[in-house]
Structure formats: C-alpha cells, structure tokens
Amino acid sequence: MVRITLVQGDITAETADAIVNAANSSLLGGGGVDGAIHRRGGPEILAACRALRASHYGKGLATGQAVATTAGRLSAEHVIHTVGPVWSREEDRSALLASCYRESLRIAAELGARTVAFPAISTGIYGWPMDDGARIAVETARTAALAPVEEVRFVLFDDRAYAAFAEQLHAP
Numbered sequence: 787m788v789r790i791t792l793v794q795g796d797i798t799a800e801t802a803d804a805i806v807n808a809a810n811s812s813l814l815g816g817g818g819v820d821g822a823i824h825r826r827g828g829p830e831i832l833a834a835c836r837a838l839r840a841s842h843y844g845k846g847l848a849t850g851q852a853v854a855t856t857a858g859r860l861s862a863e864h865v866i867h868t869v870g871p872v873w874s875r876e877e878d879r880s881a882l883l884a885s886c887y888r889e890s891l892r893i894a895a896e897l898g899a900r901t902v903a904f905p906a907i908s909t910g911i912y913g914w915p916m917d918d919g920a921r922i923a924v925e926t927a928r929t930a931a932l933a934p935v936e937e938v939r940f941v942l943f944d945d946r947a948y949a950a951f952a953e954q955l956h957a958p
C-alpha cells in the first residue's frame with residue numbers, strides 16, 4: 787500500500803521524483819504554487835509548457851487532467867501540471883478535484899516515479915474549502931496510487947492546511 791506523508795512548507799523546496807503543480811489550463815504560469823514552481827524551477831519548465839501548447843494542448847489542459855514536463859532546477863525529475871476546479875457553491879465539482887490527484891498519480895506511475903509531492907490543489911486561489919480538499923486528496927491518494935509510486939507526500943503551506951490533512955489521514 788502507498789505511504790502517505792505530510793510536510794509543512796514550500797513544495798518547491800522538496801526533493802521527490804515528481805512534484806505536482808496546481809496549474810491553470812493555459813499552462814503558462816500564474817500565482818500560488820504555480821508561480822513558485824516556475825520561479826524556482828527556472829525557464830526550462832515554461833519552455834516545455836509552451837511546447838505542449840504548440841503541440842497536443844493547443845486549447846490548453848482541461849480541468850481534472852494532468853501532463854508532465856521537466857522539473858528544470860527543482861530537486862525532482864518531473865513536474866506534473868494539473869488543473870484543479872474552481873470551487874462552486876452551486877455545482878459539485880468534487881469528481882474533477884479527485885481526477886486531478888488520480889490523473890497525476892497515473893502519470894507519475896507511467897514515468898516510474900516512486901515519490902510524488904502534491905500541494906493542496908484548488909484550496910488557494912481556486913477557493914476550495916480546506917477540509918473538503920484534504921478529504922478528497924487523502925481518499926484519492928489512498929485508492930488511486932499505483933506501483934511504482936511508494937510515497938505520496940502532501941506539502942502543506944500553513945498550519946491550517948497541515949491540520950486539515952492530518953485530521954483526514956488519522957480519521958478512523
């Protein structure tokens with residue numbers, strides 16, 4: 787079974803085989819985790835994203851999907867970009883958020899990654915409530931991680947996010 791671990795801090799400082807980016811469908815950068823990954827990872831990641839837009843992803847990456855690029859100067863082999871759903875009060879988009887984790891893990895396994903670091907997708911600029919985002923993240927990691935992925939590491943930016951994930955992880 788996959789090992790789920792929690793770390794508090796900046797995901798761009800982690801060492802892992804794959805680091806997941808909470809991107810947007812343009813794949814061309816933004817704020818939050820996305821901004822931090824491109825800043826610290828350097829221009830190679832953006833160049834790879836532009837190449838994706840110029841080839842298979844002319845219209846961008848759909849919500850709930852994932853795609854890998856180089857990790858540039860990050861301490862990782864791959865960055866897996868995924869597009870979380872924007873939180874909506876009117877519409878249940880949980881399946882799309884679960885899909886982000888599932889698709890990222892599927893691609894990580896295809897790439898032969900053993901360790902995968904995730905941020906709390908959609909819980910920042912996209913407004914997803916942290917407790918629910920943590921529930922979906924932990925449930926999906928438990929059920930969707932495939933060999934050779936051995937460790938799914940959630941890298942949480944602040945105390946509140948860490949506490950929400952810890953509660954889900956240790957819930958009976």
Ligand code: AR6
Binds near residue numbers: 796815822910911
């Ligand atoms: N390391 C770990 N977690 C972080 C970091 C970091 N360096 N920075 C922020 N977080 P967000 P989203 C946390 O907004 O909600 C971008 O503009 C943050 O506190 O990065 O999926 C994209 O281009 C929050 O809990 O992603 C998209 O347009 C979580 O990571 C949009 O934001 C996710 O916050 C995506 O929004």
